[in-house]
Amino acid sequence: MSEIKKVVLAYSGGLDTSVIVRWLQDEYNAEVVTFTADLGQGEEVEPARAKAEALGVKEIYIEDLREEFVRDFVFPMFRANTIYEGEYLLGTSIARPLIAKRLIEIANETGADAISHGATGKGNDQIRFELGAYALKPGVQVIAPWREWDLTSRETLMKYCEEHNIPVDFAGNKKKSPYSMDANLLHISYEGDILEDPWAEAEADMWRWSVSPEEAPDEATYMDLTYEKGDIVAIDGEAMSPATVLEYLNKVGGENGIGRLDIVENRFVGMKSRGCYETPGGTIMLRAHRAIESITLDREAAHLKDELMPRYAKVIYNGFWWSEERKMLQKMIDESQQVVNGDVRLKLYKGNVIVVGRRSEDSLFDENIATFEDDAGSYDQKDAAGFIKLNALRMRIAAGKGRSFLDD
Secondary structure (H helix, E strand, O other), X not given: OOOOOEEEEEOOOOHHHHHHHHHHHHHHOOEEEEEEEEOOOOOOOOHHHHHHHHXXXXXXXXXXXXXXXXXXXXXXXXXXXXXXXXXXXXXXXXXXXXXXXXXXXXXXXXXXXXXXXXXXXXXXXXXXXXXXXXXXXXXXXXXXXXXXXXXXXXXXXXXXXXXXXXXXXXXXXXXXXXXXXXXXXXXXXXXXXXXXXXXXXXXXXXXXXXOOHHHOOOOOEEEEEEEEOOEEEEEOOEXXXXXXXXXXXXXXXXXXXXXXXXXXXXXXXOOEEEEEEXXXXXXXXXXXXXXXXXXXXXXHHHHHHHHHHHHHHHHHHOOOOOOHHHHHHHHHHHHHHHXXXXXXXXXXXXXXXXXXXXXXXXXXXXXXXXXXXXXXXXXXXXXXXXXXXXXXXXXXXXXXXXXXXXXX
């Protein structure tokens, strides 16, 4: 590794990244540029400026990326109805490509030699940050402190703060650390503490965005979502920006007990990890998007999307957003969305998202053909006989050759 004079750090202002600022200054004798992003995590990001200044940082970037995050990352992912391992809506995964992109852009603007992050050596985020960085700037140097230092716990980090006079709000807190959390407009994740026992139920007061389904209102909430080319552009007739859409859906979904998830997932690094997630807006969007596609997409186009979706989800989960395969898949997905226009009506009730209506000028649903009443000759039911016999032909041939499809 060549000499590093300036490093761009993804900085939250919390314990880990505040320690990293001082550690980079001491270990590498490098100037640190901090980058703090507002992705809708629900906390003020401006206090990070004062914290960075107190650590001697001169170049400080604090940016509101909520609209870009939802428009260019969340919405494209939901056009594919993306879900990982059958349940996870990829709330953490989809935020990392944007952070990686801005780290590289800031490095180019400031002439930095390297980037750095606070992801541990056990998780997926280190992979996602670094794969993105290398894709966007092949020669960049990456410093991952958790893979280099011997600060292996929250307690040792707090001790480091005390020894190096690092002004972190909770550095002197001697109580046991709470859950490890990540938040953005799409979700909140919780790990650690009692969740490290897969049998232990999450504590009721852990959840922040949603009430429990049992405590949700007894009266259902109805809403209409309007789609243009696969993206929500209005709710109940009111036009909204991408970030505003997700903010609203999070609020209403959380009020109705929607979006809680408790899973054990398979990390790319090889281990299993138990985590809890709140994704109320994403849960609503997944159900509603499939509903509008159900009347606008051709059957085989829809089925092809469904077949490719697990690969697309894996690409994102494993950190390959900035890759040829994701780009190829995205072009196909986006092409399919040209006709995904119209309205979906939902009923939200005690943790459930229920589709009660869908309509579109691009609908392929033909009432004359689908009716159980007299179709006035729109469909000749006799045609089905030939269709069935042709599809049965290979099985009839096999049976005629002595092959049996009954269990032995």
